[in-house]
Amino acid sequence: MKQLRVTNIQRGCVYDGPGVRTTVFLKGCYLRCPWCCNPETISFEKELFIDNSKCLLSKGVHSELCKLCQRNKGSNSITACPFGVAEETSRDYLPDELFHILLRDQSLYIESNGGITFSGGEPLFQSENLVSVLELLKEKGLHIALETSLIAPDQSLLLVNPFIDTYIVDLKIQPEMYLSDSNYQNEIKKHLMMIGGKSIFFRFVFVDSVMDYINEVKDWLSVMEINIIEILVCHNLGAKKYGKLSLANRDFTSSKEKAESFIDFLKDFGIASKILSI
Numbered sequence: 001m002k003q004l005r006v007t008n009i010q011r012g013c014v015y016d017g018p019g020v021r022t023t024v025f026l027k028g029c030y031l032r033c034p035w036c037c038n039p040e041t042i043s044f045e046k047e048l049f050i051d052n053s054k055c056l057l058s059k060g061v062h063s064e065l066c067k068l069c070q071r072n073k074g075s076n077s078i079t080a081c082p083f084g085v086a087e088e089t090s091r092d093y094l095p096d097e098l099f100h101i102l103l104r105d106q107s108l109y110i111e112s113n114g115g116i117t118f119s120g121g122e123p124l125f126q127s128e129n130l131v132s133v134l135e136l137l138k139e140k141g142l143h144i145a146l147e148t149s150l151i152a153p154d155q156s157l158l159l160v161n162p163f164i165d166t167y168i169v170d171l172k173i174q175p176e177m178y179l180s181d182s183n184y185q186n187e188i189k190k191h192l193m194m195i196g197g198k199s200i201f202f203r204f205v206f207v208d209s210v211m212d213y214i215n216e217v218k219d220w221l222s223v224m225e226i227n228i229i230e231i232l233v234c235h236n237l238g239a240k241k242y243g244k245l246s247l248a249n250r251d252f253t254s255s256k257e258k259a260e261s262f263i264d265f266l267k268d269f270g271i272a273s274k275i276l277s278i
């Protein structure tokens with residue numbers, strides 16, 4: 001049976017849909033937003049976080065324990081390092097195994113009207129394998145949310161849609177990459193139509209350049225009849241992860257003050273928004 005590749009399972013989440021939830025971060029994404037704070041979720045391939053600051057050699061210590069390490073021309077892979085220099089970024093789970101892990105907080109979901117949220121990366125990237133877990137969770141009557149950009153093949157969305165109660169749509173309309181690209185915009189529009197009738201929350205990562213294209217952003221939100229949106233102020237807390245993956249990191253950090261100006265601007269056009277402090 002096919003497995004699901006997961007980077008993190010976070011319990012007790014209160015921002016990823018109604019009530020108290022467990023959020024599952026799935027590996028793999030169709031996009032590559034340069035401000036992504038979880039870069040280990042972008043590629044579907046297995047990867048390692050390498051933390052060179054933990055390596056004894058980098059501190060000039062020549063330990064017996066390091067003698068067999070590849071960094072000492074030995075035969076042991078760096079993954080055998082006893083000091084945690086290499087760490088897998090993901091783990092593969094059989095659907096049944098993941099299902100039983102998610103059931104640990106079943107009573108909490110029921111007490112708080114919460115449930116399970118699948119996020120990423122892009123959870124639709126693993127739609128085919130995800131369906132098996134969704135079926136099991138739905139048999140238990142649990143509430144399921146999906147945090148997605150909706151940038152994915154139609155078939156991936158159609159497969160999971162019957163099991164999803166709430167969508168958290170992470171809107172890709174930032175000027176740097178997405179706002180002027182009609183392909184992205186048409187894809188989002190088409191998929192919003194496909195999930196029409198479900199409960200939908202909209203989210204948006206605020207980057208400074210939005211203020212330079214404020215009218216275009218506002219027009220797009222109005223055309224799509226989006227009248228309430230949660231704002232995440234872009235930060236650079238993922239910088240260390242980029243380093244551990246040997247990826248270039250660009251800092252798009254914005255300020256709460258700038259995001260508040262954006263909120264005021266939207267308010268004048270009847271679009272309510274608030275900053276989500278995660």
Ligand code: SF4
Nearest residue numbers: 055056066069081085
């Ligand atoms: S075993 Fe770990 S600490 Fe020692 S050289 Fe290898 S990576 Fe560095």
